[in-house]
Each structure stands twice: as structure tokens, then as C-alpha cells.
Amino acid sequence: MYLSALxxxxxxxxxxxxxxxxxxxxxxxGLNGQGKTNLLEAIGLSSTLRSFRKSGMxxxxxxxxxxxxxxxxxxxxxxxxxxxxxxxxxxxxxxLEVEGEKIRRLTDYLGSFPSVSLSSRDFRLIxxxxxxxxxWLDILLSSSSSEYFETLRIFHRSLRERNAILKNxxxxxxxxAFERSLIPSAQKLYQLRKxxxxxxxxxxxxxxxxxxx
Numbered sequence: 001m002y003l004s005a006l007x008x009x010x011x012x013x014x015x016x017x018x019x020x021x022x023x024x025x026x027x028x029x030g031l032n033g034q035g036k037t038n039l040l041e042a043i044g045l046s047s048t049l050r051s052f053r054k055s056g057m058x059x060x061x062x063x064x065x066x067x068x069x070x071x072x073x074x075x076x077x078x079x080x081x082x083x084x085x086x087x088x089x090x091x092x093x094x095x096l097e098v099e100g101e102k103i104r105r106l107t108d109y110l111g112s113f114p115s116v117s118l119s120s121r122d123f124r125l126i127x128x129x130x131x132x133x134x135x136w137l138d139i140l141l142s143s144s145s146s147e148y149f150e151t152l153r154i155f156h157r158s159l160r161e162r163n164a165i166l167k168n169x170x171x172x173x174x175x176x177a178f179e180r181s182l183i184p185s186a187q188k189l190y191q192l193r194k195x196x197x198x199x200x201x202x203x204x205x206x207x208x209x210x211x212x213x
Contacts, residue, residue, distance in 0.1 A: 001113065003043060004081070005073035010062035012038040040117070046072045046084060047115040048143045049094060049106065055135075061090045074113055084113065107146045114143065141196055151188045158182035 028036040087095040142149040
């Protein structure tokens with residue numbers, strides 16, 4: 001599957017753009033500050049609905065505008081066209097449609113249009129702390145495994161609710177209720193991460209070995 005067309009409205013510094021990709025290899029050329037990385041960021045959003053440059057959606061809508069619209073057209077292995085529309089406000093909810101049908105659960109979408117983003121920010125995996133590495137791993141696994149995404153969602157929801165109870169001096173019974181869902185999801189995340197790291201390590205070892213030949 002590959003991206004054959006991209007239309008943007010009010011995304012970053014781009015007011016309007018309509019692009020057709022007629023080759024499997026496409027290069028963006030231009031002066032600094034013209035929006036080349038913004039185009040790559042927009043393409044990356046089609047896969048995980050997250051920016052590879054920042055957390056959250058604030059700052060992605062063009063200054064002075066209320067909403068951004070991104071239209072993608074993909075062509076699969078059988079030559080069939082798949083059209084996706086993503087709309088969002090700076091801090092509002094996203095609206096996602098595939099072939100005109102509204103997607104209400106992210107788990108129904110993740111993995112449909114996979115992509116890999118490479119940037120200089122990837123050095124943060126080595127230079128920054130464990131939180132950045134966990135974030136990278138969460139995005140990677142959530143985009144390829146609905147089981148992982150759902151487990152991560154339950155874990156974060158239970159953690160937020162438990163922490164809110166702690167701030168409000170909640171009782172033991174209330175804490176026990178949320179920890180009954182928090183503990184199993186934390187254990188499941190640990191197992192899934194451990195399994196994924198082992199697989200990633202094996203792949204890296206094989207790639208490095210092939211480079212030495």
C-alpha cells in the first residue's frame with residue numbers, strides 16, 4: 001500500500017496544498033521554513049494520528065484558523081483506492097472518516113495505513129530518559145497491535161482515576177476498585193513490552209550482522 005494523494009487545509013504554515021504522488025520515490029526540495037517537514041508530519045499523522053515531532057495536537061492548526069483538514073488517498077496491493085479524511089481543532093476532538101464512514105474507535109483504524117517516520121529527533125531515544133523510550137515503544141506497538149493499544153488505554157485510564165482518588169483522600173475501597181483493573185493491565189503491558197523488545201533486539205542483531213559482511 002502506498003500514498004497516492006494528499007490534500008491539506010490550514011495545517012501548520014500551509015494554507016492549502018494538493019499533492020499527487022506518481023512515483024514510489026518522492027523527494028521534497030525547498031528552502032528552510034517552507035513546510036517540507038510539515039508535509040512529512042502530515043503524512044505521518046495518517047498512520048497513528050500522532051505527530052512524530054510533538055505530543056498533542058496544539059499548534060498543528062494554522063495560526064488564525066479554527067480547524068485543519070487532511071485528506072489522504074492510498075492505493076492497496078490490488079489497486080483499490082482507500083480515502084481517509086482527518087479533521088481536528090487545536091485542542092478539540094478529532095474527526096476521522098475512511099471511505100466516508102466515521103471511525104469511532106481508534107482500535108478499528110490503527111494498523112490500516114502503516115508508515116515509518118525517521119527524523120533527527122530519533123536521537124532522543126538514546127539521549128533522553130526512559131520516558132521518551134516508553135513513549136516511542138507505546139506508539140510503535142499501539143499502531144501495530146490492537147491488544148496493546150486497548151491494554152495501554154485501560155492502564156492510563158485506571159492510573160488517572162486512582163491518582164484523582166489519592167488527591168481527594170479517597171478511601172481504601174475506592175482505591176481497591178481501580179487497582180483491580182490497574183494491576184492486571186500493568187502486568188499485561190510489561191509482558192507485551194518484554195516480548196516486543198526481544199523481537200526488536202533480534203531484528204537489530206540480524207541487521208547489524210548483515211552490515212558487517
